Amino acid sequence: MKYQLIHQTEYRYAQPVANSYNLAWLTPRQLPYQQVEYSSVSVNPAPSLIQQRSDSFGNTQHFIHVQPPHKQLSVTSRSTLQVMPRHNVLKIRDATDSSGLFAHLRQHTDAITLDALLCQHASRMIPLLPAAKSVIMPLMQPGQNILQLAQALNQLIFTEFKYDPEFSTVVTPLSEVLAHKRGVCQDFAQLAISCLRSVGIPARYVSGYLQTRPPEGQPRLVGADASHAWFAVFEPTLGWIDFDPTNNILADEQHLTLAWGRDYADVVPLKGILHGNGGHQLSVAVDVVPLAE
Amino acid sequence: MSVMPQPIHEQQHWHDLPQWRQLLFWWQRQPAQRLQQLYNELQHQLRENGATFDPWHQQQRQLDLMPWLISETQWQQLEAGIAQRHQLLNAILHDLYGPQQLLQQQIIPPDVIFLNKDYLLPCSGLLDTATWLPMLATDIGRNSNGQFCAYSDNTQLPAGLGYVLEHRLAFNNTTTELNSEVKKSQLAGFFRQMQQLLQHGHGNGSEHKLAGLLTHNQRDAAYFEHAFLANYLDIALVQGADLMFKDSRLWLKTLSGLQPLQSLLRYLPDNSCDPLELEPGSSGSAGLLQSIRQKQLLCVNPPGSALLDSGALLPFLAQCCEFLLQQPLLLPTVPALWCGNASQLAQIQSDSHNYCLQHLLSAQQWQLAGLTATEQTALWQQVARQPAAYIARQLLPLSQLPCCDKNGELQPRSGALRVFSLLTDRDVGQAEVTVMPGALGRVSTDSHKLQHADRAGFSAGFTAKDVWVLANKAQAVSLLKSAKHQVTLSRQSGLLPSRVADHLFWLGRYNERLNLICRALRAALTLLNNNNTGDNTRQDARCLLSFCLHANSSSDDSAGYALPGLQPALDQLFSADNPTGVVGIMKNLLYNAQSVREYFGEDTWYVLDKLQNAIYRWPTQPQWQQPATLLRTLDEIVLLQTAIYGLNNETMSRTQTLRFMDLGQHLERAQQSCSLLQAVFANTPPTDELMEALLRLADTLMTYRRRYHTELHPLAIMDLLLLDDSTPRSVSYQCARLLRQTEKLPALHNDNKLSREQRLAMELVTLLQQIDLQQLFDAQQHALPGLSLQLHQLQQTLRQLSDSVTLSYFNHADLSSQWQSF
Numbered sequence A: 001m002k003y004q005l006i007h008q009t010e011y012r013y014a015q016p017v018a019n020s021y022n023l024a025w026l027t028p029r030q031l032p033y034q035q036v037e038y039s040s041v042s043v044n045p046a047p048s049l050i051q052q053r054s055d056s057f058g059n060t061q062h063f064i065h066v067q068p069p070h071k072q073l074s075v076t077s078r079s080t081l082q083v084m085p086r087h088n089v090l091k092i093r094d095a096t097d098s099s100g101l102f103a104h105l106r107q108h109t110d111a112i113t114l115d116a117l118l119c120q121h122a123s124r125m126i127p128l129l130p131a132a133k134s135v136i137m138p139l140m141q142p143g144q145n146i147l148q149l150a151q152a153l154n155q156l157i158f159t160e161f162k163y164d165p166e167f168s169t170v171v172t173p174l175s176e177v178l179a180h181k182r183g184v185c186q187d188f189a190q191l192a193i194s195c196l197r198s199v200g201i202p203a204r205y206v207s208g209y210l211q212t213r214p215p216e217g218q219p220r221l222v223g224a225d226a227s228h229a230w231f232a233v234f235e236p237t238l239g240w241i242d243f244d245p246t247n248n249i250l251a252d253e254q255h256l257t258l259a260w261g262r263d264y265a266d267v268v269p270l271k272g273i274l275h276g277n278g279g280h281q282l283s284v285a286v287d288v289v290p291l292a293e
Numbered sequence B: 001m002s003v004m005p006q007p008i009h010e011q012q013h014w015h016d017l018p019q020w021r022q023l024l025f026w027w028q029r030q031p032a033q034r035l036q037q038l039y040n041e042l043q044h045q046l047r048e049n050g051a052t053f054d055p056w057h058q059q060q061r062q063l064d065l066m067p068w069l070i071s072e073t074q075w076q077q078l079e080a081g082i083a084q085r086h087q088l089l090n091a092i093l094h095d096l097y098g099p100q101q102l103l104q105q106q107i108i109p110p111d112v113i114f115l116n117k118d119y120l121l122p123c124s125g126l127l128d129t130a131t132w133l134p135m136l137a138t139d140i141g142r143n144s145n146g147q148f149c150a151y152s153d154n155t156q157l158p159a160g161l162g163y164v165l166e167h168r169l170a171f172n173n174t175t176t177e178l179n180s181e182v183k184k185s186q187l188a189g190f191f192r193q194m195q196q197l198l199q200h201g202h203g204n205g206s207e208h209k210l211a212g213l214l215t216h217n218q219r220d221a222a223y224f225e226h227a228f229l230a231n232y233l234d235i236a237l238v239q240g241a242d243l244m245f246k247d248s249r250l251w252l253k254t255l256s257g258l259q260p261l262q263s264l265l266r267y268l269p270d271n272s273c274d275p276l277e278l279e280p281g282s283s284g285s286a287g288l289l290q291s292i293r294q295k296q297l298l299c300v301n302p303p304g305s306a307l308l309d310s311g312a313l314l315p316f317l318a319q320c321c322e323f324l325l326q327q328p329l330l331l332p333t334v335p336a337l338w339c340g341n342a343s344q345l346a347q348i349q350s351d352s353h354n355y356c357l358q359h360l361l362s363a364q365q366w367q368l369a370g371l372t373a374t375e376q377t378a379l380w381q382q383v384a385r386q387p388a389a390y391i392a393r394q395l396l397p398l399s400q401l402p403c404c405d406k407n408g409e410l411q412p413r414s415g416a417l418r419v420f421s422l423l424t425d426r427d428v429g430q431a432e433v434t435v436m437p438g439a440l441g442r443v444s445t446d447s448h449k450l451q452h453a454d455r456a457g458f459s460a461g462f463t464a465k466d467v468w469v470l471a472n473k474a475q476a477v478s479l480l481k482s483a484k485h486q487v488t489l490s491r492q493s494g495l496l497p498s499r500v501a502d503h504l505f506w507l508g509r510y511n512e513r514l515n516l517i518c519r520a521l522r523a524a525l526t527l528l529n530n531n532n533t534g535d536n537t538r539q540d541a542r543c544l545l546s547f548c549l550h551a552n553s554s555s556d557d558s559a560g561y562a563l564p565g566l567q568p569a570l571d572q573l574f575s576a577d578n579p580t581g582v583v584g585i586m587k588n589l590l591y592n593a594q595s596v597r598e599y600f601g602e603d604t605w606y607v608l609d610k611l612q613n614a615i616y617r618w619p620t621q622p623q624w625q626q627p628a629t630l631l632r633t634l635d636e637i638v639l640l641q642t643a644i645y646g647l648n649n650e651t652m653s654r655t656q657t658l659r660f661m662d663l664g665q666h667l668e669r670a671q672q673s674c675s676l677l678q679a680v681f682a683n684t685p686p687t688d689e690l691m692e693a694l695l696r697l698a699d700t701l702m703t704y705r706r707r708y709h710t711e712l713h714p715l716a717i718m719d720l721l722l723l724d725d726s727t728p729r730s731v732s733y734q735c736a737r738l739l740r741q742t743e744k745l746p747a748l749h750n751d752n753k754l755s756r757e758q759r760l761a762m763e764l765v766t767l768l769q770q771i772d773l774q775q776l777f778d779a780q781q782h783a784l785p786g787l788s789l790q791l792h793q794l795q796q797t798l799r800q801l802s803d804s805v806t807l808s809y810f811n812h813a814d815l816s817s818q819w820q821s822f
Helices: A089-094 A098-107 A111-118 A130-139 A146-160 A174-180 A185-198 B018-029 B032-045 B072-096 B110-114 B161-174 B176-181 B188-200 B221-233 B288-293 B314-325 B342-350 B373-385 B480-488 B498-529 B535-551 B566-574 B582-594 B602-616 B627-651 B655-681 B688-697 B701-708 B714-723 B731-743 B756-770 B785-813
Strands: A002-017 A020-027 A034-044 A049-054 A060-066 A070-083 A203-210 A227-235 A239-244 A255-261 A270-275 A280-291 B068-070 B135-142 B148-154 B210-214 B236-238 B243-246 B249-254 B257-266 B298-300 B336-338 B355-359 B365-367 B390-394 B399-404 B410-427 B430-435 B440-444 B463-469 B819-821
Touching: A002 A270, A020 A034, A020 A070, A020 A255, A034 A060, A060 A070, A070 A255, A089 A146, A098 A111, A098 A146, A111 B110, A130 A146, A130 A174, A130 A185, A146 A185, A146 A227, A146 A239, A174 A185, A185 A203, A185 A227, A203 A239, A203 A280, A227 A255, A239 A255, B018 B068, B018 B176, B032 B161, B068 B072, B072 B135, B072 B148, B072 B314, B072 B410, B072 B430, B148 B410, B161 B176, B161 B221, B161 B440, B161 B463, B188 B221, B188 B257, B188 B298, B188 B410, B188 B430, B210 B221, B221 B236, B221 B257, B243 B257, B243 B288, B249 B288, B249 B498, B314 B336, B314 B390, B336 B342, B399 B463, B410 B463, B498 B535, B498 B566, B498 B582, B498 B627, B498 B655, B498 B688, B498 B785, B535 B566, B535 B655, B535 B688, B566 B582, B582 B602, B582 B627, B602 B627, B655 B688, B655 B714, B655 B731, B655 B785, B688 B701, B688 B714, B701 B714, B714 B731, B731 B756, B731 B785, B756 B785
Parallel strands: B068 B463, B210 B236, B210 B257, B257 B298
Antiparallel strands: A002 A070, A002 A280, A020 A060, A020 A270, A034 A070, A049 A060, A203 A227, A203 A255, A227 A239, A270 B819, B135 B148, B135 B410, B243 B249, B249 B257, B336 B390, B355 B365, B355 B390, B399 B410, B410 B430, B410 B440, B440 B463
């Protein structure tokens, strides 16, 4: 499936701001199942510096400095990309069980396994909570492989947790999400990761978008889409397999991948810092437009 | 269970040294009294002695009169070992923040790095080819074989460099005859090398660029060291708020605009360096990492290096050396074990009293010998939950050295060394190590305490030893003084950051405000102190108190002077919690002074210290009926704060520094004098007592008497205090001075036009020249409304001048705002 992607973030400040510094993870990754044909990040007012680099996970990160006083800042990423089917559903039964996984993690230290080992521990936004462990423990069954376990977890989060955009913000701690069984895609992804890591299974956070389909007979609404997030589990032979707990599916052709890391903090689509006291307003518009091939 | 071996005596290495015999011979010739005297002199040489700002802060660092000797041959061995270790640690950082061959080849278990709070992912690939570790401080003690052995690395906050310098200078100044007898290696060359490193930076661009020492906001012993070191190296002492990122590099905000910074000696914790990429809300500068990445900033050391300080690599260092350098490790390193390995964990547990346990996730550490059985059990349970996050290093026996107590007697103490080294790029891929021929020696009765890794610098006090690396005569020529001379020529440390100018300006203003309020209060209380406290007198006192209440409030004076009751007014002014009372002003004064403490001499600190003490002894319940106590307090404060003027005139050599304080002081005096004249004259006609109090308050009673004999005329008083520019307290005198000072402020534009500050100061002078007092009083010498208008206009213009100075010179150092993430 081919897409055109537009993600616009706009800040309005109460007082003019000179010197705002930003980091953006807004450029889709080049992957075996995702071909990026075009991608750009533009900033208004014109930045005095925009510098691109590859971070330690291989994501594209932009450093943006806007110098002259401004009351409004907008950062827009535009991409054209092709997402291929991954056929991961068929692979699930081929996965190893946890003892096979642990044996692999003990014996191997190649670059790919090191990535997994980095995602086996608690991270800044994902503590390993006993409450998370007690979510995953009842799902574990003899003879079950790690991807079947991840799938069961995916389903459990989908059925037992309520999707509630009013409930959480980007800084809502995991313990709150667990206590109230509410949250959004980002919370569900981080919850799943916490559960998996608490039993020693490496899991990482994936930031991206989901193609939404308008109800039958209605046109697509421009800007109605949003950022999305899900999680991926490490399987020694299959690599990382992506699960989307918000929709109880495996990530596939509708999932556009931006970046991945240990948690949200590693791959915030856009974060910034400025010197000042005034408040600000934020608006985000995302468009994921399927293109006719 | 093994038993801790007996420590060796350092002296056994000295017996054959002629220098030791010289030292002993000298020592034995000194009478006990002389030794005591020398000891005291040495302590006095340490900068923070006698100038402590915090009254609860006890001076805790002491300098031992007996130096630590190291023979040339022992030193050469140690030097080679340090040089190799420095190269090794540099290579390790390159690898761990780069290709991670050490992990892939299973030389270091990945968990040791991934469970380490000091492993910072944003620092990956920060420096690809350049040196990762320009500076290293290695802690060294004797192991059970009596060899020098490294037990801790300090790269994040390599504290002690300034102390070493200070100790050597103290010795040079105190025991002159001893210095000429015992030949030792000099330290100056090392500091010169350090200067060159900082001056050269990454060697891009030939324009004159700055170096800075990045310090924290607290005014503690560490800050003293930073200020001392920056001054010696002639680099700017800066805080995060002094820096800004622009065009791929960091700039220092100074009075003459932004100056590019090419290197930074960093004394902030790794995580606090860059609020954008590292810990949000921290005090560093956004863009610091980016400027390192773009090779526009040489950072000594780059964030991420604290991974070495964590001790996590100690168990694997020998293997790392074989793998990365293909050499055996020269300098023995402390035996250390990783709890993630079951047999090593068992080994630690069976011999626990010899180990110090460290948690990599929290940087907590435990001396196992100091724990009770119950505490140990609890700790081992904690370790069992995630053993991979713990390492343990063995405690060394260390060596014993003779130390001189304050009575001049020699006592044995355990000692450890901190050795400093630099790694400089010679050519591409060819880095060279320079080891300082000397060290920070620390001694204690408790050898375990010395080995406690103090990662935030030396928080607790300690006893220090100057370390003398003995040299043959040929080497011992260079002197610290000659190096110091060379340094002062470039005057980088004299550059005035905008933040500092801002604090000095307000220091001037608050000091003056304090002076006037105290004087007015004193005048009011004296009126009340007389036996005759009739209605008129109370009214006069209320008038002065009302001036005091207004002096420190931000509200506009045009609101008029409502006269409060005596007791409520005194309560407000003397309340220790009232931000607009006397204590509030003193606190503001001290805050501003504290923020720029390196600009003052020690005597000023002594005075500020006393002022601080006055706050702690503040009278709690002021009674206007018993003004004697209050008067004593006020007298003391006026005495102290007047001393600040004088001392700063004496000690502040930097012209612009003094200028901003002077501007603040005279602007405040002009402002408050107008306000006072308004309070006294603008409403009801003043009584003779009030006019006399006013003249006394302005130190002009004698002048007035000489001119006008005894009669008190409002018009004559007004002339003296407002228009007569030969009276140092008149408004006119202040405005003339403001005009002179604004002419000398740094020019911000290259045109020949007058600055806004100059124009405002001229306007003030003109306003005063145009005043015709005869027009402002009626025949009965009662003030007409015009007087109030004129005074109001003056105050308005003074306020504009203050705002203008702020806007032109301080604004880019906005102190009130913090980094805000969004």
